[in-house]
Amino acid sequence: MEVKARAPGKIILTGEHAVVHGSTAVAASIDLCTYVSLRFPTLSDNDDTLRLQLKDMALEFSWSISKLKAALPDLGFPFSSTPTSCCIESLKLLAVLVEEQNIPEEKIGLASGASAFLWLYSSILGFKPATVVVTSELPIGSGLGSSAAFCVALSAALLAFSDSFNLDLSHQGWLVFGENELELLNKWAFEGEKIIHGRPSGLDNTVSTYGNMIKFRSGNLTRIKSTMPLKMLITNTKVGRNTRALVAGVSERTLRHPNAMASVFNAVDSISEELSTIIQSYAPDDPSITEKEEKIEELMEMNQGLLQCMGVSHASIENVLRTTLKYKLISKLTGAGGGGCVLTLLPTLLSGTVVDKVVSELESCGFQCLTAGIGGNGAEICFGGSS
């Protein structure tokens, strides 16, 4: 029996970083996904190994089940309908198991993903031999939420085999989860994100789980229903960065300047609230679409200024902002910043020629442009591995 799960990446329209400190953020899923397939060996395979294959990275990790049992004596007792956090002691034990896999230095960022894998796997399914294969359409570590999509898709595949999920195994094609399943899945994925990010807000795993567009504040989500045709150009600066370090940097700045940063976070909160009001007030064929787009652009510009105040912009991001501004287009970083991806609003009346020109100028700077569909399904599952 094989199960395949997929979960989308995301863009944050407003509110990254501030959301970690209790402000509102608005985010939407994109139609680029991470896929996880899970297969158990048959008795005749006589295989006692847990394997994690990261296909795009050409990496395979494997642990014998007896080794996992010996190394993690306190883990492997599935499970709990209540997701649990990985304590510091277990984190250290997981890190040793990952270190033994000798990940090449240039791919060492994947170590936290491998630790999150071992934690989620052993907590949800215990110590059982299996092969887990991961592929992704998302650039890794670029602000499009690959870490959350990985944790959501992985948790979805694992939970499909747990007693807590009541799924129709005969369903053909991709299956959307029910509300109770989504809630549990989101909680487990958040535990994985904690291992990768240190102090995540929960925004990324929530939008990857539920899909579409959401408003998120202090762990609570509000689904945004909108027909507004939002088109964003996504530019990957290809400057590598690490969400954990950037989030920690903002927290340190907040400790140094608590009052000033509280005002910055407060301003971001108002920006996200206003953005969601504008998006939700759109009616089909709204004659005021241009006016609404101009307001969104202004809010994005203000949010970018506040992200600069938080210290998470980067020369490459500023370069994208300057380049798009030459074409009167407004941009802001998305995700943790420090490099990674930048969003540019493409107004509905903008001509295709201008888009082509701006893309070609950005690409001549060495950046990579993508246009992804915004808002679509969240996590889904497929039995039999045929899709």
Ligand SMILES: Nc1ncnc2c1ncn2[C@@H]1O[C@H](COP(=O)(O)OP(=O)(O)O)[C@@H](O)[C@H]1O
């Ligand atoms: N497909 C994947 N396989 C294994 N680990 C992954 C995968 N996608 C993401 N990760 C983990 O998430 C990390 C990147 O997360 P992060 O720095 O938050 O950037 P982002 O979430 O914006 O892509 C990677 O270094 C790795 O540890």
Ligand SMILES: C[C@@](O)(CCOP(=O)(O)O)CC(=O)O
């Ligand atoms: C910076 C932050 O707001 C988003 C991080 O997104 P990403 O990992 O860069 O895709 C952190 C968080 O909300 O947990």
Ligand SMILES: [Mg+2]
């Ligand atoms: Mg991330």
